[in-house]
Amino acid sequence: MRKLDAKTRSLIIRLLVEGNSIRATSRIADVSKNTVNKLLIDAGAACAKYHDEHVRNVKASVVQCDEIWSFTYAKQKNVAGAKAAPDHAGDTWTWTALDSDSKLIVSYMVGGRDSEYAIAFMDDLRDRLANRVQLTTDGHKAYLEAIEGAFGGDVDYAQLIKIYGGETGTKGHEKKYSPAECTGIKKRTVEGSPDKALISTSHVERQNLTMRMHMRRFTRLTNSFSKKVENHMHAVALHFMYYNFVKVHQTLKVTSAMEVGLTDRLWDIADLVAIVDANEPAPKKRGPYKKRRLEISK
Numbered sequence: 001m002r003k004l005d006a007k008t009r010s011l012i013i014r015l016l017v018e019g020n021s022i023r024a025t026s027r028i029a030d031v032s033k034n035t036v037n038k039l040l041i042d043a044g045a046a047c048a049k050y051h052d053e054h055v056r057n058v059k060a061s062v063v064q065c066d067e068i069w070s071f072t073y074a075k076q077k078n079v080a081g082a083k084a085a086p087d088h089a090g091d092t093w094t095w096t097a098l099d100s101d102s103k104l105i106v107s108y109m110v111g112g113r114d115s116e117y118a119i120a121f122m123d124d125l126r127d128r129l130a131n132r133v134q135l136t137t138d139g140h141k142a143y144l145e146a147i148e149g150a151f152g153g154d155v156d157y158a159q160l161i162k163i164y165g166g167e168t169g170t171k172g173h174e175k176k177y178s179p180a181e182c183t184g185i186k187k188r189t190v191e192g193s194p195d196k197a198l199i200s201t202s203h204v205e206r207q208n209l210t211m212r213m214h215m216r217r218f219t220r221l222t223n224s225f226s227k228k229v230e231n232h233m234h235a236v237a238l239h240f241m242y243y244n245f246v247k248v249h250q251t252l253k254v255t256s257a258m259e260v261g262l263t264d265r266l267w268d269i270a271d272l273v274a275i276v277d278a279n280e281p282a283p284k285k286r287g288p289y290k291k292r293r294l295e296i297s298k
Helices: 006-017 022-029 033-054 115-128 142-151 202-214 229-245 256-260 269-279
Strands: 062-072 090-099 105-111 134-137 156-165 181-191
Touching (some): 006 229, 022 033, 033 269, 062 115, 062 202, 062 229, 090 202, 090 229, 105 115, 115 142, 142 156, 142 181, 229 256
Parallel strands (some): 062 134, 134 156
Antiparallel strands (some): 062 090, 090 105, 156 181
């Protein structure tokens, strides 16, 4: 099967991680939409595997967690009436755990927002950390049981609960395309002795904006949303690999992976292509050629 050259593969991946849609990428790179989608699937699988194997034993001090909303195929309220809606259509949440100092995404997960996903997410985060940390989340109740089960008493955990208000007369104090105004916050200690000055979710919430800017399928009010949850997961895996190992953060002057010691050099897009190539199965040997016997009818 014909394989794209490394330069074209690098271009496609760069376009995807910089916020272009599948169709826009296919037009710019002058390849088919199926070609772009196939490379996204291969890259996402390779990046997810690399993250799982190498982003471990992370030495962090302050970790912030959050969930960001998106949807697959159709918004949740429209799934029932949607034509041929696939499994997992509707609300799709991406859980993230960010090291506040290095900005490294230590753990991430795509799925629902219930306690089952919270437990799996916190178990994964615990397995990637090398030491006791101060952990901050929002007021989502699913975190309480999940963090207790994953860390026990070996964590300094606090919740930052935002208080919202808005203009009088607006339904639920919310405007149509923007969240309600935050009128105050409440810091609540749950476990251990967290430093109140470090109880914050500002860094991980800023990272949510980075996700929306670098992944077209997270952009609101467009038709670039994910049609399959599997492709959504591949896009998230590719983004976080780029974010951790390739993107140089202005405040750090290096990548997050370099800051925590996961690598000693600056990566580029060619390194991501190399990971994709390394993850591809070895070509199978072709069997002996057998001639077909043609019977001539009399």
